[in-house]
Amino acid sequence: MTKIAIVEDNRVIxxxxxxxxxxxxxxxxxxxxxxxxxxxxxxxxxxxxxxLMDIQLPHISGIDxxxxxxxxxxxxxxxxxxxxxxxxxxxxxxxxGACGYLLKRCAPEELIAAIHEVRQGGAPMSREIARKVIxxxxxxxxxxxxxxDLSQREREILELVAGGFANKAIADRLGLTDGTxxxxxxxxxxxxxxxxxxxxxxxxxxAKAG
Numbered sequence: 001m002t003k004i005a006i007v008e009d010n011r012v013i014x015x016x017x018x019x020x021x022x023x024x025x026x027x028x029x030x031x032x033x034x035x036x037x038x039x040x041x042x043x044x045x046x047x048x049x050x051x052l053m054d055i056q057l058p059h060i061s062g063i064d065x066x067x068x069x070x071x072x073x074x075x076x077x078x079x080x081x082x083x084x085x086x087x088x089x090x091x092x093x094x095x096x097g098a099c100g101y102l103l104k105r106c107a108p109e110e111l112i113a114a115i116h117e118v119r120q121g122g123a124p125m126s127r128e129i130a131r132k133v134i135x136x137x138x139x140x141x142x143x144x145x146x147x148x149d150l151s152q153r154e155r156e157i158l159e160l161v162a163g164g165f166a167n168k169a170i171a172d173r174l175g176l177t178d179g180t181x182x183x184x185x186x187x188x189x190x191x192x193x194x195x196x197x198x199x200x201x202x203x204x205x206x207a208k209a210g
Contacts, residue, residue, distance in 0.1 A: 001026065001027070001028050002026055002027045002028070002049050002050060002115060002116075002119055003027075003028055003030045003046065003047065003048040003049045003050070004021045004027050004028065004029050004030065004048055004049070004050050004051075004052065004115065005029070005030055005031050005032070005033070005039070005043045005046060005048035005050070005051045005052070006018060006021070006029060006031070006032040006033070006051070006052045007032075007033045007034075007035075007036065007038075007039045007043075007051060007052070007053045007054055007057065007062060007065065008032070008033075008034070008052070008054040008081070009034045009035060009054060009056070009057050009058060010054075011034070013054075013104065014032050014034065017029075017032075017052055017081070017111075018032055020108040020111050020112065021052075021111075021112075021115075023108070023112075024112045024115070026116070027112070027115055030046040030047075030048050031043060031045075031046045031048070034057075035057055035058055035059065035060070036057050036059065036060035036061070036062065036064065036065035037059065037060060039051075039053075039065055039069060040065065040068055040069060040072065043069065043072075043073070043076075044072045044073055047073070048073075048076060049076070049077065049119065050076070050077045050078070050079060050115055050118055050119070051069065051076055051077070051078045051079070052079050052081045052111075053065065053066070053078050053079065053080050053081065053098070054080075054081060054082055055080060055082040055084055055089060055093070056082070056083075056084070062080065062082070062093075063080075063089065063092055063093050063096055063098075064096075066078055066093065066096040066097045066098055067096050067097060070097045077099045077100075077118045078097060078098045078099060078100075079098065079099065079100035079101070079102060079114060079115070079118060079124065080093045080098050080100065080101045080102065081102045081103075081104055081106075081111070082101075082102075082103065082104060083103065083104050083105075085103060085126075085128055085129060090129060099118055099123050100114055100117075100118055100122075100123055100124040100125060101124075101125050101126065101129045102114055102124065102125070102126050102129070103126045103128060103129065106126050110126070143192075143203045143204075143206040143207035144207040146191060146192050146193070146203065146207070147192070147203070147204060147207040149191055150188060150191055150192075151187075153174075153184060154184050154187060154188050154191070156174060157170055157174070157181060157184050157185060157188065158188050158192075158200060158201075158204050159204065160173065160174075161185070161188075161197050161200055161201050161204070162200075162201040162204040162205060167181045167182060167185075185197075185200075188200055
């Protein structure tokens with residue numbers, strides 16, 4: 001029997017998760033908490049195998065609750081169950097020690113399958129999340145290839161854009177006119193498939209990080 005704890009501040013969602021877990025003959029909900037503070041006090045007493053953790057909790061977020069909870073229960077497995085699907089939160093949760101990441105709109109059977117997968121050593125993720133994770137690993141390679149396709153002058157200008165320089169400052173540094181800088185930037189945007197300086201700078205930093 002897999003013992004499950006739930007951390008979710010929304011009462012309706014919390015009760016729904018309890019109901020989903022209760023419908024699985026191989027799982028049992030041992031406690032449910034509305035805040036991270038309660039989770040850190042109550043969950044260790046019940047020694048669950050898995051915790052279903054929301055992110056947007058009052059005061060202490062679900063992500064910030066992961067590390068202290070794992071200090072108290074080193075073997076506990078934590079699955080994030082949240083509405084957030086942005087890459088930053090996904091990777092922060094995984095870096096902190098979460099073993100899975102599901103969206104709240106997932107079907108009950110997907111949630112139960114994820115619990116079983118964790119017990120078998122897996123790392124379950126909703127399909128949308130898995131695609132984002134895969135895409136994030138591909139981005140540096142793609143960005144690096146696109147930046148490599150720029151001319152030497154275009155790379156020089158892009159590096160200065162990423163450094164926060166305005167067109168006039170770039171022109172002064174490189175001995176160019178403002179119009180020439182703008183002309184080069186149009187080619188940079190086209191080659192990088194972006195529409196603004198901010199996007200171009202971000203892609204340049206992504207390429208450098210890769």
